[in-house]
Amino acid sequence: MLKQRVAFLGAGNMAEAMISGIVESGKLAPEQIIVTNRSNQERLNDMKVKYGIEAIKKDELNFEQIDVFILAMKPKDIDTVMEDLKDRLRPEQVLISVLAGISTAYMEEKLNDGQQVIRVMPNTSSMLRESATAISPGHHVSMDQVVFTKELMNCIGEAYIIEESQMDIFTGIAGSGPAYFYNLMEHIEQAGVEGGMDREMARKIGAQTILGAATMMLEREETPTQLRKNVTSPNGTTAAGLDALDEHGGGEAIAEAVKGAASRSKEMREELEKVFAEQK
Ligand SMILES: NC(=O)C1=CN([C@@H]2O[C@H](COP(=O)(O)OP(=O)(O)OC[C@H]3O[C@@H](n4cnc5c(N)ncnc54)[C@H](OP(=O)(O)O)[C@@H]3O)[C@@H](O)[C@H]2O)C=CC1
Numbered sequence: 001m002l003k004q005r006v007a008f009l010g011a012g013n014m015a016e017a018m019i020s021g022i023v024e025s026g027k028l029a030p031e032q033i034i035v036t037n038r039s040n041q042e043r044l045n046d047m048k049v050k051y052g053i054e055a056i057k058k059d060e061l062n063f064e065q066i067d068v069f070i071l072a073m074k075p076k077d078i079d080t081v082m083e084d085l086k087d088r089l090r091p092e093q094v095l096i097s098v099l100a101g102i103s104t105a106y107m108e109e110k111l112n113d114g115q116q117v118i119r120v121m122p123n124t125s126s127m128l129r130e131s132a133t134a135i136s137p138g139h140h141v142s143m144d145q146v147v148f149t150k151e152l153m154n155c156i157g158e159a160y161i162i163e164e165s166q167m168d169i170f171t172g173i174a175g176s177g178p179a180y181f182y183n184l185m186e187h188i189e190q191a192g193v194e195g196g197m198d199r200e201m202a203r204k205i206g207a208q209t210i211l212g213a214a215t216m217m218l219e220r221e222e223t224p225t226q227l228r229k230n231v232t233s234p235n236g237t238t239a240a241g242l243d244a245l246d247e248h249g250g251g252e253a254i255a256e257a258v259k260g261a262a263s264r265s266k267e268m269r270e271e272l273e274k275v276f277a278e279q280k
């Protein structure tokens, strides 16, 4: 059991996915979690009922009671939130940001000297405690806080400490990644329907197939290339399927998706750094 009291600034999809996973893990009791937003009261009521946590407007938050703030609003709101937090934070309080494209250096510059800031990149599979989550500590973070953050992120799946320079590509693979597979599934499901199958059934078997392949890659020694070869009989159905996939962009299209998301993450960071430099 962790002892810290954690406040989420933001009550959207990502905050809910993390809260759901953390509560399910039992590592934090619901009484240790507060979720806040700007104005959507209905959303707060819903979160309160679903998870048994405190859910309040951001202006009602008592900073004194909080050990860890998890920033879970949109990246565009960063400056407003930094201004709000700057003179209210104590040095021992930690900020964990899930915001895509916002560097620890950017946040550190906006806060008082020495403030502890950690950047993480989870994904929505946090809800089922199956996220792949990156952690990059800022310049002033104590080892105790890194250990705490790793433990907290392990509540929602597998957590990896990475160099912040790899955060863009990590976001491209794992932060945005679930969407590529959902998109793939939309197409598999449709092909199933066009082949005469019931939609629900096509979805279930498609998802089970993705799950089986992912589990093979995690639990077996073989590379994805070897595993692919194991499925592919000469002149068989898989070879025909892979040829059609290649003809339509195939795996390369997914690689481009990863690169496109990573490049947007970098671009978002550069846009903000430019604004910040102009303000200096
Ligand atoms: N969705 C995903 O898969 C992932 C998202 N992320 C990151 O997570 C963050 C949130 O994304 P997502 O959950 O999809 O966004 P949503 O739009 O679903 O939620 C944003 C939330 O932030 C709240 N908010 C806005 N300003 C403030 C503030 N000043 N103080 C407190 N709360 C505030 C909003 O409240 P209100 O509605 O009242 O305005 C809303 O609850 C983003 O920065 C994104 O980069 C990271 C990894 C994956």
Ligand SMILES: O=C(O)[C@@H]1CCC=N1
Pocket: 100, 171, 175, 176
């Ligand atoms: O689309 C986004 O910007 C966020 C960050 C990673 C996943 N969703």
